[in-house]
Amino acid sequence: MWDIDYTLLRGGGVAGNAWKAAFTAVTGQQWRHMPILGGRTDLDICAEVFDVHGVTDCTPERFFATYAERVHADRHLFAEHGSLMPGVRDVLAGLAAHPHVVQTLVTGNIAPVARLKVAAFGLGGVFDAEVGGYGTEDHVRATLVRRSRERAEAKYGEPFEAVVVGDTVADVAGALANDAVAVGVATGSTRAGDLRAAGAHHVLTDLSDTSSVVRLLGGLDRVG
Structure with a gap:
């Protein structure tokens, strides 16, 4: 997520x-x-x-x-004015190569804007947007995580281990409220130490170490 x-x-x-x-x-x-x-x-x-x-x-x-x-x-x-964060394209592609991984968006953005943002960088086909969680659904971010997991499990007919990747303490809190793995990425304004203090299971400086990040997010290395 x-x-x-x-x-x-x-x-x-x-x-x-x-x-x-x-x-x-x-x-x-x-x-x-x-x-x-x-x-x-x-x-x-x-x-x-x-x-x-x-x-x-x-x-x-x-x-x-x-x-x-x-x-x-x-x-x-x-x-023209924006950019992808370091390592994003390669990490998404690496995860897409694993058949057991479903990638989606759990974002404060409303769904149409979420789609436009990722499509602008050629990433629209990476995500199963149908099972995502979006910013019109609730004031509380944790609800978006819960609904996304419910949609994924209903669509694919099996339970999922949810992994939430985000740059704020709200992303971490939303994961923890749903017993999901919280992965904080210190690429926004929130410092790595604050993401750890919020309870993130893993904190990354960015996503540039592609192979390690793919292993972590794909569940191959994770122990947290």
């Missing part, structure tokens, strides 16, 4: 700019508050933004539809 932002890639501010533009388009208000984003779901962020701006006449569904349209229009900018 892969987080996206600062775990797989940097989006170069494209989604953030689309969020602000969509907010003004649907509410008529100028953007004046930037919430803390790391590890949160879009549903949770939306609730805070609406509250701070005093918005009572707009639903998250209406906002997210406009937001997704804005991101779609600017999707070409992800590759």
